Amino acid sequence: MIVLRDVSLILQSQAGPVNILRGANLRAGAGEHLAVVGPSGAGKTTLLMLMSGLERATSGTVRVAGQELTGMDEDQLAKFRLENVGIVFQSFHLAPAMTALENVALPLEFARRADAFDLAAKALERVGLGGRVKHYPAQLSGGEQQRVALARAVVASPRLILADEPTGNLDHATGQKVVDMLFTLAQESGATMVLVTHDPGLAERCGRVAHMEDGVVEELR
Ligand SMILES: Nc1ncnc2c1ncn2[C@@H]1O[C@H](COP(=O)(O)OP(=O)(O)OP(=O)(O)O)[C@@H](O)[C@H]1O
Numbered sequence: 001m002i003v004l005r006d007v008s009l010i011l012q013s014q015a016g017p018v019n020i021l022r023g024a025n026l027r028a029g030a031g032e033h034l035a036v037v038g039p040s041g042a043g044k045t046t047l048l049m050l051m052s053g054l055e056r057a058t059s060g061t062v063r064v065a066g067q068e069l070t071g072m073d074e075d076q077l078a079k080f081r082l083e084n085v086g087i088v089f090q091s092f093h094l095a096p097a098m099t100a101l102e103n104v105a106l107p108l109e110f111a112r113r114a115d116a117f118d119l120a121a122k123a124l125e126r127v128g129l130g131g132r133v134k135h136y137p138a139q140l141s142g143g144e145q146q147r148v149a150l151a152r153a154v155v156a157s158p159r160l161i162l163a164d165e166p167t168g169n170l171d172h173a174t175g176q177k178v179v180d181m182l183f184t185l186a187q188e189s190g191a192t193m194v195l196v197t198h199d200p201g202l203a204e205r206c207g208r209v210a211h212m213e214d215g216v217v218e219e220l221r
């Protein structure tokens with residue numbers, strides 16, 4: 001499902017080029033749950049950006065769901081994301097001027113699905129927010145906002161779910177609930193999941209763990 005080979009990423013900054021990834025290698029099979037751990041600044045978020053096509057590698061190959069992302073242009077990457085990937089961020093990333101229902105329907109509307117709002121309503125039911133569809137993000141608790149984000153991530157039945165510290169902004173009990181939901185959603189759909197986390201207990205819940213250090217994957221077990 002995911003094959004990263006010798007991936008490097010160099011970004012230009014005011015202080016000159018920054019070598020963020022330095023030959024990262026990684027594989028994950030279909031349906032696997034992979035945790036990505038490692039110190040702050042190791043490149044974990046960057047790795048997710050590359051898998052989702054939000055960032056393009058400077059060199060190396062990034063193959064996801066049978067597609068080679070390295071040579072794609074922005075339009076092709078956007079289409080790839082829409083069809084294959086659901087993403088959950090630490091800070092929810094909901095559109096503040098849209099209701100929960102509109103937020104969840106958005107990716108389907110981009111895909112011109114006529115049943116966008118029906119599917120969005122069902123996805124909100126699945127995360128226990130059937131009674132909150134008309135609420136705006138500011139009218140929801142942190143845990144509820146992250147559940148809206150979960151619903152949005154899975155509403156188009158992606159083959160790959162990427163989650164970047166999805167519990168980072170939540171208290172322990174709320175985070176636990178969100179994570180349980182994330183695993184249930186991934187399991188039910190058979191999706192592959194890549195989960196960045198600082199929480200060793202959470203990493204252990206994944207079948208496999210990739211340890212990143214200074215722009216490379218040091219260990220994959
Ligand atoms: N746009 C950018 N321009 C320059 N450097 C960047 C940029 N984005 C990230 N970096 C640098 O790349 C390195 C890896 O960042 P990344 O966000 O992937 O780390 P991380 O492992 O997710 O860390 P954390 O655990 O703190 O979230 C960091 O040193 C960061 O400062």
Ligand SMILES: [Mg+2]
Nearest residue numbers: 044045046164
């Ligand atoms: Mg990060």
